[in-house]
Amino acid sequence: MNRYPLWKNLIVVVVVLVGLFYALPNFFGEEPALQISKRDGGMEQAALSEAQSALRAAGIEYSRADLQDDSGLIRFNSTDDQLEAVDVVRAALGGDYPVALNLAPAAPTWLTDLGALPMYLGLDLRGGVHFLMQVDMGAAVNTALDRRVDGMRADLRGERLRYVSAEVTDEQRIQVRFRDAESRDQAIDQLTADYEDLEFDSAEIDGEPYLTATMTEEGVETERRAALEQNITTLRNRVNELGVAEPLIQQQGDSRIVVELPGIQDTVRAKEILGATATLEFRLVHGSPADWVDADESGSVPPQARLYQRRDGGPVLLKRQVIVTGDRVTGASSGFDQDSGSPAVFVNLDSQGARRMADITGDNIGQQMGVVFIENRIDTKVDEDGKLSEEKKLVEEVINVATIRDQLANRFQITGLDSSQEARDLSLLLRAGALRAPMDIVEERTVGPSLGAENIQAGVNAAILGFVLVSIFMMIYYRVFGVIAVVALVTNLILIVAVLSMLQATLTLPGIAGIVLTVGMAVDANVLIFERIREELRNGMTPHAAMKAGYERAFGTILDANITTLLAALALFAFGTGPVKGFAVTLSIGILASVFTAVMLSRALANLVYGRQARLKGLSI
């Protein structure tokens, strides 16, 4: 007699039911939707209601609108409605509410409320763009040193310690030149206390007394971490500005960031926005136009000034001291200058920035101020020996020189931009905050929506064909036990889908391939058991004894065989990236699920069919 104790049967039933429940949302598909968020977070019902009434007024039908987490979701019956609606909603809510096209799970609310969500489709299945960005840590340290030098200049002036020059060298070292060794030593004493993350040293270069300072290892580490964190935050802000539904922004390794933007097609624009390290600096103009040309031609620039090129042509000298940088910008919007009608960016500063701006512009009415537009770009090159080198391109242009007519405070405008598109981009960049260090895209993968849909179709077709072929074979070859194996296989598939949905793991095309492959390999456990039963029957065992022996003796083999495969899958997961990881995840889940279905579930089914027959003559195997 072969009977499972009640608790074993219960486990099987419960696992299958839970599996069915969590797999269920995947069968409802997705429907087109608009996702509305608020720029500063905290989306509210009022805005959603406003969008709804705008849609009603425009005569666009929607099926459902709800507020969840930090965004509102309006669902539509067709993509046409959705595309029409996006403009209507954008116009109704204005710029503070980014609106993104989205595909929302069409599963009924009672399912989603219980946490049963469909699988998350990878970019290769839904279309979209994947970027891997390398943060330039050298530049991060340099910028940090630049900030320290600015501070030191002010400190030294405050202490009335006279220095000749202070600058950051290419070797990431601060060098300050003094007139005499005495004031240098005083300066070192003074500064050591104030700058804990710097190591100070004295040096004689060409007989002149110098102070040098390098960043401590801890300081560098802190700076690197800060650069990575701030870049991630800035990228999040920028992606929100772009209005992308369900973006993914994640740290990878110690200097890289992964950005995944589902549904984005215009990668050129996405890259411009994400990679741009564009920021602004406001500086006072130094000297007269005649001085600027002199300095440009002779190459001798006064120590307190820097030579820049103007976007509209010609050189200009600006003071080294920066009034305010882009970090101080709290808000920015684009529009048109009221007098000239040219594109303009309206900038809001925080209180500290506003105070500095007010102080300096107040003292310098009638003087000129330059707006420097700074963009950082890095190109990675491979030379003939296959070695890598990085070329940094720093584009620093003065986009606007204007006379200070009045004391500026926390709100003012910038003109001199090429186009209204540039004005919009610059305002977006200023709003989202600056990147602390420039980044370089080292990997890009974009999949168009039609290819994504084809990939899903290909995967599903392959899965169905594989399943049907294997099922037919099993049923012909093992008859009743073959049917049991097929039921176990179906359950296996349901469990894989359920676990993937529960984990909200990303399903990729290689992931689907992993599932298909699991179909072929999952029957292996049942084949082992069934062959064993046949063997024991041939050896003269009674049907009941053979069934028992078959399941029990094959188990050790199944375990050993599957653990080794699991080892391979885990290594894939540990070292793989992106889609390959998806493959490893589905393979691992498939292996675990197959041990359960092939051993416990199929035994329970076999017991159900044969277990109660006391005088069992034979097995249909």
Added chain:
Amino acid sequence: MNVFPADARFDFFGKRYFAYALSAALLLVAVGSLATKGLNLGLDFTGGVVIELGYPGGADIDAVRETLDAQGFDQAVAQLFGSSESVMIRLPPTDDSHGRLADELLIAMQSETDDVEMRRVEYVGPAVGKELFNAGGLALLVVLAGILVYVGFRFQVRLAGGAILALAHDLVVVLGIVSLLGLRFDLTVLAAFLALAGYSINDTIVVFDRIRENFQKMRKGTEKEVMNASVNQTMSRTVITSGTTFLTALALFVFGGEALYGFSLTLLLGIAIGTFSSIYVASAVSLDMGLKRQDLLKIDDKERLKQAEDSAP
């Protein structure tokens, strides 16, 4: 119904030297091809740009090539991809390869023909490619080491040696065929290799399991006889499992499209080679490495055997 006669007494190991010769020939061809032709490394590992464009109504590949030349992409290689409506353009990593190159290429192609559709753009920086390659190689080594330790621990060190040799044999031979066919070796093909490592060892373990069981059960017979019996007994299972896995890999090959072409072809090759090697390479090598009955007996069995031997003469 049986795929393999249940009462077969086929002498697998008596013929193992033929199998060794075949393996040696396969390995020779594989290593030869790898040494002379090498692997056709894909974008994932070399870096560069790949763009797939859709031309509804059919692409004129010559016109595409002319456009590429005219736009200054003279290093670009264009070919039809899967169907007549899809064109794949590849750019090798060059001096100024950077994230913008893909955009420039795309814009150039789109400015020439109106209704060209972007299906896929991939750019991998040279440094990243090298890293992915190293990570892949490392993953393979970790898998091999993990399996060696596990099999050595669960079974016996000679069997572990045989299993690893069989596994290395499968991977090298399939890699050689991939090289011979000029199949593009990318991340998905690498994933197929790692899946194969798992599959091939799975197959081997099942045979080993039976060998261990039979050594404990069958008190008579030489090592070779016991191992022959084990392979004969597990033959149906080996054929059926290989068959079903092969069927699903075939389904992927037929329906998986271009994206899974290399992946599924590698699997198909690997399943065939892996089945052969788990019989001939793994077990046969263990036998020739001097696997003895005592190696696989439980401790109390060993003592009994020793006592029997002591009292026998």
